Amino acid sequence: MSCCNGSRRCLSTNFLTQQDGHCDAIPSNIEHILQEYCEKQQTSSSIQMLMKTGRGEMLGKTYKSEAFMGRLGHQLATNRILIQFASFLSQEIPIRLAHRIRGLDQVPILRDMHAVQQVKAIYIRSFLEMIDFPPILNSNDEQQFAHMLGDLYTKHSGVLVQMAKGAYELREGIRSGDINVSKDVDDDFSLESLIDCHRCLDRFYMSRIGIRVLAGQYLAMRQEPQNNYIGMICQKTSPSAVVREAAVNVTKLCIERYGRAPEVQLIGRLDLTFPYIPTYLHYIVLELLKNALRATCEKFELSSSLPPVVVVIADGTDNEDVVIKITDEGGGIPRSQIEKIWSYLYTTAGSNLQKAVFSGKDHSDMSPMAGLGYGLPISRSYARYFGGDIDLMSMDGHGTDVFVYLKRLGDTKEPIPV
Amino acid sequence: MNTIIRNWSRQSTPGFRFIYAKTHPSISPSARRCFSSEPPLIITKSEQQLIFDQAKQSQTSVSLQALMRTGRGEYLHKTFAEEEREKHAATQLVLIQVASFLRRELPIRLAHRIQDLEAVPILRDMESVIAVRDLYIKSFLEIMSFDNKIQTAEQEAAFALMLENIYERHSKVLVQMARGAYEFRKAVREEKGPGLELEEEIHHFLDRFYLCRIGIRVLIGQYLALRQPPVENYVGIICSKTSPYEIVKRAIDDSAFMCTRKYGDAPDVIISGSLNLTFPYAPTHLHYIMLELLKNSMRATVEWHGIDSDFPDIKVVIADGAENEDVVIKVSDEGGGIPRSNTKKIWSYLFTTADPSVQEGMVGTPQGIDHGRDAPLAGLGYGLPISRSYARYFGGDLSIMSMEGYGTDAFVYLARLGNTKEPLPI
Numbered sequence: 083m084s085c086c087n088g089s090r091r092c093l094s095t096n097f098l099t100q101q102d103g104h105c106d107a108i109p110s111n112i113e114h115i116l117q118e119y120c121e122k123q124q125t126s127s128s129i130q131m132l133m134k135t136g137r138g139e140m141l142g143k144t145y146k147s148e149a150f151m152g153r154l155g156h157q158l159a160t161n162r163i164l165i166q167f168a169s170f171l172s173q174e175i176p177i178r179l180a181h182r183i184r185g186l187d188q189v190p191i192l193r194d195m196h197a198v199q200q201v202k203a204i205y206i207r208s209f210l211e212m213i214d215f216p217p218i219l220n221s222n223d224e225q226q227f228a229h230m231l232g233d234l235y236t237k238h239s240g241v242l243v244q245m246a247k248g249a250y251e252l253r254e255g256i257r258s259g260d261i262n263v264s265k266d267v268d269d270d271f272s273l274e275s276l277i278d279c280h281r282c283l284d285r286f287y288m289s290r291i292g293i294r295v296l297a298g299q300y301l302a303m304r305q306e307p308q309n310n311y312i313g314m315i316c317q318k319t320s321p322s323a324v325v326r327e328a329a330v331n332v333t334k335l336c337i338e339r340y341g342r343a344p345e346v347q348l349i350g351r352l353d354l355t356f357p358y359i360p361t362y363l364h365y366i367v368l369e370l371l372k373n374a375l376r377a378t379c380e381k382f383e384l385s386s387s388l389p390p391v392v393v394v395i396a397d398g399t400d401n402e403d404v405v406i407k408i409t410d411e412g413g414g415i416p417r418s419q420i421e422k423i424w425s426y427l428y429t430t431a432g433s434n435l436q437k438a439v440f441s442g443k444d445h446s447d448m449s450p451m452a453g454l455g456y457g458l459p460i461s462r463s464y465a466r467y468f469g470g471d472i473d474l475m476s477m478d479g480h481g482t483d484v485f486v487y488l489k490r491l492g493d494t495k496e497p498i499p500v
Numbered sequence: 501m502n503t504i505i506r507n508w509s510r511q512s513t514p515g516f517r518f519i520y521a522k523t524h525p526s527i528s529p530s531a532r533r534c535f536s537s538e539p540p541l542i543i544t545k546s547e548q549q550l551i552f553d554q555a556k557q558s559q560t561s562v563s564l565q566a567l568m569r570t571g572r573g574e575y576l577h578k579t580f581a582e583e584e585r586e587k588h589a590a591t592q593l594v595l596i597q598v599a600s601f602l603r604r605e606l607p608i609r610l611a612h613r614i615q616d617l618e619a620v621p622i623l624r625d626m627e628s629v630i631a632v633r634d635l636y637i638k639s640f641l642e643i644m645s646f647d648n649k650i651q652t653a654e655q656e657a658a659f660a661l662m663l664e665n666i667y668e669r670h671s672k673v674l675v676q677m678a679r680g681a682y683e684f685r686k687a688v689r690e691e692k693g694p695g696l697e698l699e700e701e702i703h704h705f706l707d708r709f710y711l712c713r714i715g716i717r718v719l720i721g722q723y724l725a726l727r728q729p730p731v732e733n734y735v736g737i738i739c740s741k742t743s744p745y746e747i748v749k750r751a752i753d754d755s756a757f758m759c760t761r762k763y764g765d766a767p768d769v770i771i772s773g774s775l776n777l778t779f780p781y782a783p784t785h786l787h788y789i790m791l792e793l794l795k796n797s798m799r800a801t802v803e804w805h806g807i808d809s810d811f812p813d814i815k816v817v818i819a820d821g822a823e824n825e826d827v828v829i830k831v832s833d834e835g836g837g838i839p840r841s842n843t844k845k846i847w848s849y850l851f852t853t854a855d856p857s858v859q860e861g862m863v864g865t866p867q868g869i870d871h872g873r874d875a876p877l878a879g880l881g882y883g884l885p886i887s888r889s890y891a892r893y894f895g896g897d898l899s900i901m902s903m904e905g906y907g908t909d910a911f912v913y914l915a916r917l918g919n920t921k922e923p924l925p926i
Contacts, residue, residue, distance in 0.1 A: 350906060396837065396906030403840050405903040416825050417897070417913055471840075475901055475911050477828040480773060480819030483909060485901050487840055 112206065115213065119180035125170075126292075126496040129315060129357060129468055129489075132299055136312035138163045161221045167300050168224045171231065172215055178293050179209040182286060189282035191261060197247035204241065208234050228304055235297050241290065245283065246456055249427055252279065276427060283426040287460060291467050292496050295359070318355040319363060321395050321406055321488075322348055328367040329393075332375055340379040344388035344410075346371065350395035356404055356490050362464045363488070366472070369457035370408045370484050377412025377482065397490070403470065404488045411481035420476060424459050469494025541634035543641075550644060551637070554611035562719070564738060564894045564918035568780060570598060571726055571735035591726075592653055598723045599656045602663070603646065609716055610640040613709065620705040621698065622684060629680035632673055639666045660727055667720050673713065678882060681706065681849055699850060706849040708925040711889045715922050718782070718893070742781040744818045744829055744914075745771060751790035759798040767801045767811035767833075769794065773818035779827055780918050785890045789898065792883035793831045793910045800835025800908065820916070826896070827914045834907035843902060847885050895920025 138160060186193055186202045193199075211230065218224050255261035299313040310318045329346040336343035374391045382388050389411040396405040415423065422428045462472040469489035476482040543551075569575055573590045579597045617633040618624055624633070642662060650656055684702065722736035733741045752769045759766035797814045805811055812834040819828040838846065888898040895915035902908040 394903065394906060396903040403904055405837075405840075405906070407903055407906075407909075414819065414828075418825060473901055475899060475909065477817065477819035477830055477911070478824045478826050480817060480828065480830075483830075483901070485903065 112210070116180050116183060116206075116209070119177050119209075119213075120184050122177045122180075124177055124181065125174055127296065128495045129359075131495075132295075133312050133315055133317070133357065135163065135167060136299070136303055136315070161224070164228075164300075164304065165218055165221070165224045167303070168218045168227045171296060171300055172212065172218060172227060174296065175293060176209055176212045178289055179205050179212070182289050183209065185282055185285055185289075190278055191276070192248060192252055192279045192282060195248040195251040195255075197244050197251055201241055201244045201248070204238065204244075208238070228301065231297055232301055235294070235301065238290075238294075242287075242456070242460075245286065246426075249279075249283070252276075253427065280425055280427060284459070284463070287426075288463050288467065288497060291463055295467070295496075314359045314361065315357055316360050317357045319358040319360050320355045321363070321404060322352040322354070324360060324363050325367050325371075325393050325395070325406070328364055328371050332368060332371040335372070336375045336379060339376075342379070342388065343375055344378045345390040346375075347390045347392045348395070349392065351397050352395065354395060354397050354404065356397075356488075358468075358488060362467075366461040366464055366486060367406070367408075369461045370472075370486070372457070374408055374410035374412060374482070374484075378410050379412075381411070381413040402490060404490050406486040406488070408484045408486070409481065414478045414480050414482050415476040416478045417476070420474065423474070424462065426456065426459050466497060468496070541637060543637060547637075547641060551611045551614055551640060554607045554640075554644075555615045557608045557611075559609050559612060559924045560605055561921035561924050563921045564780065564782075564915075566921075567718075567722055568735045568738055568740065568918070570594065571722070571738070592656075595660075595723075595726060596650055596653070596656050598726065599650045599659045602719060602723055603643065603648070603650055603659065605719070606716065607640055607643050609712060610636050610643070613712055614640065616705065616708065620702065622688065623680060623702055623705065626680040626683040626687070628676045628683060632676050632680065635669065635673065639670065642666065660724065663720050664724060667717070667724065670713075670717075674710075674882070674886075677706065677709065678849075685850060699848075703848055703850065707885065707889065710886055711893065711923065711925060714889055714893050715924060718922075737782050737784060738780055739783050740780045741778040742783050742786065743776075743778045744786065744827060745775040745777070747783055747786050748790050748816055748818070748829070751787055751794050754791055755794035755798055758795060759802065763802045763807050765802070765807060765811075766798050767814050769814045769816060771816045771818065773816075774820045775818065777818060777820045777827065779820075779914075779916050781894070781914060785893070786914070789887040789890055789912055790829070790831075792887045793912070795883070797831055797833035797835060797908070797910075801833050802835075804834075804836035825916060827916050829912040829914070831910045831912075832907065837902040837904045837906050837908050839904045840902070843900065846900060847888065849882060849885055892923055894918065895923075 183202060183205050186198060186205070193202075211234070215227060215230065216223065218227055252261070295314070299315070302311075302313040310316055325346075325348055329348075333343045333346065371391065371393075378388055378391060392407075392409045394405075394407040394409070396407070397403075458472075458474075465472045465486060465488065470487045472487070473485045474482065475485070566575075571594065573594050576585055576590065576593050576597060579600070580593055585593060614633060614636050617629065617636065620629075623629055643666070646659060646662060647655055650659055681702075688698075718737070722738070725734070725736040733739050748771055752771075756766040756769075794814070801811050801814060815830075815832045817830045817832075819830070820826075884898075884900070891898040891912055891914065895918075896913045898913070899911045900908060901911070
């Protein structure tokens with residue numbers, strides 16, 4: 083059922099005033115619009131596409147890249163690029179939000195968790211706000227849109243932790259017996275057998291990455307241009323530089339915690355650069371190095387020396403992938419436990435630690451996600467987002483090798499979950 | 501029209517036993533024109549029924565531990581009453597027990613394979629595959645015609661002799677099936693290559709087939725080995741103190757020999773980790789796996805860096821903690837790696853990096869050498885999938901991770917406790 087803008091605005095304000103951060107069932111008046119958007123197809127993008135758009139190559143007119151690269155001061159991209167991008171987002175993001183809301187609605191058990199309800203409420207609010215927005219016809223509209231989107235982006239930054247809280251509530255509920263699970267729960271860690279929950283979280287996070295990449299890219303393009311950057315994409319992302327930076331951060335953390343840290347050795351193609359989004363690569367490498375250094379320190383607690391963590395960067399001339407391997411001798415993981423480490427529902431962190439952590443933001447150097455078990459699966463989602471992957475091979479009693487595959491040419495489309 | 505063949509199993513001269521029938525359903529026109537060493541086999545309706553009945557029964561999975569315990573006589577009480585056990589030597593009773601089990605179990609396993617061989621599309625019409633099927637039927641009928649119950653030492657000895665012949669006869673099946681896969685690729689290429697679905701189905705079939713073959717050969721091999729004079733630490737083909745370090749060293753010698761023979765030189769291999777570790781395993785299996793991996797690493801290293809350069813070492817790490825489930829062996833090389841999109845292909849039975857002319861040569865030889873020093877360095881392209889089947893057979897696994905432009909890491913997981921049952925496909 084389509085409504086005119088007027089009555090839609092009415093709906094959203096009603097929703098916005100009614101809800102107090104809790105959302106049980108979706109009010110039926112909103113349900114119709116949601117359904118309408120759910121039935122639309124999501125449009126996936128690729129790094130190449132984002133770059134081309136950013137350069138104005140999709141405008142169908144000739145556009146000189148030098149002009150883009152810094153001569154125009156704050157007017158970084160022509161208005162038309164921004165308007166084009168903004169229009170696309172104003173259509174696309176609501177569709178993606180609708181799909182996620184539906185997803186959150188359908189996942190058994192998890193959907194009843196308070197934290198998850200809150201997330202759903204945030205999503206519905208954002209959805210309504212966006213569909214409320216009038217068509218973007220000129221620079222002024224575009225500026226308003228950017229403002230709204232920026233607000234949304236900030237408002238949603240806590241969602242990652244919120245969902246982790248939902249998983250925590252789920253685990254606690256099962257442990258205390260409040261929640262009945264149909265499968266046998268004979269040990270703490272059979273929870274990851276809740277495949278539906280895991281799949282929902284996977285789709286949710288993958289989609290969230292997509293929305294934030296699109297929004298982030300758009301917002302970044304409105305900023306002062308940096309050399310080699312198109313929005314968040316750096317055309318000359320250097321894996322070795324990212325690794326070095328992450329190593330510095332993790333080493334600091336490690337020394338604070340254990341009094342010392344193993345050396346991080348970097349070998350291979352140190353000169354390599356390729357187009358990628360450095361913040362995500364940084365997150366992935368940070369996460370993996372944290373695991374590697376921690377495992378090493380804990381295994382060699384009583385000995386005087388620590389074996390190094392070795393990072394290899396590989397790439398041939400025509401290769402599909404840039405591969406980064408991180409090797410540690412931190413004692414490894416038994417083969418039977420490997421599946422669990424990829425689960426969003428599994429963590430070795432104790433209840434108290436988890437409780438204490440639910441206040442921070444998405445990520446920072448002191449990632450609050452430490453110990454909540456999210457680092458690996460989220461890292462893998464980031465890698466997969468643009469056609470790459472992360473694989474982990476462990477040798478029980480010896481150490482672990484993690485392989486990060488990054489698609490080099492960046493023309494893989496986003497893997498948008500249905 | 502269907503001629504009945506009696507007692508052919510007792511005859512030893514090939515070529516005279518079987519009568520060709522024009523209308524046998526599973527013989528393709530091309531097969532009729534072939535000049536293989538034996539004309540196609542016909543079986544009677546009652547024999548077909550026999551196969552059908554046996555195939556309906558479930559296969560019994562055995563674990564490495566069970567093999568060892570049986571071999572040591574720890575399960576004798578399950579078959580024999582106390583008085584019997586006091587009357588005869590334990591070893592003889594063990595042999596009778598195992599022989600009885602095999603008399604029951606082998607026909608079931610063979611029957612499952614025969615049915616599978618008859619069901620796989622297109623491949624089943626290949627000349628070599630038909631020959632393999634016939635071989636299986638022949639062995640099946642031979643075993644079925646043996647006494648139902650084995651109770652005396654004489655019976656058991658005769659049974660062993662029969663199994664020895666069968667074991668020998670079947671030793672070329674690996675190469676024959678490879679020939680079959682080769683014929684399949686040729687046949688299908690003429691029609692612009694197999695579709696993805698067909699390729700997958702053939703791959704799964706071959707995977708099942710080889711895994712089961714390993715199972716059958718382990719069971720028979722184990723039994724025959726038990727009849728030999730005992731070797732210290734061995735129970736049949738299982739050595740309770742298998743040392744990964746010793747096996748890796750031997751595999752390095754063998755692969756270095758092959759590499760040097762082909763290229764004039766070979767890279768060094770450095771072994772580190774738990775060099776003193778021992779655990780119960782079948783040494784021949786482990787040797788096959790390690791030889792395969794080291795062969796690949798050496799070849800890749802030499803070809804990537806060029807024959808005149810300083811090769812980077814290949815590194816082998818043997819890992820094991822005190823309570824671990826697995827013994828893990830990692831083989832790392834800097835041989836340039838494989839692109840991620842090709843990683844699936846290396847496990848395929850239908851893809852090989854071997855030169856087509858080498859392939860032709862290999863499939864041409866009737867002896868066809870399974871493994872060993874005399875096999876070419878890059879043979880039929882079967883080494884990796886077969887190695888993985890060996891690893892999986894006793895509850896382990898084999899994984900290959902590659903870094904394109906740098907090198908490859910292979911991880912061999914071996915179940916330490918030996919209590920995993922054989923992973924028998926249905």
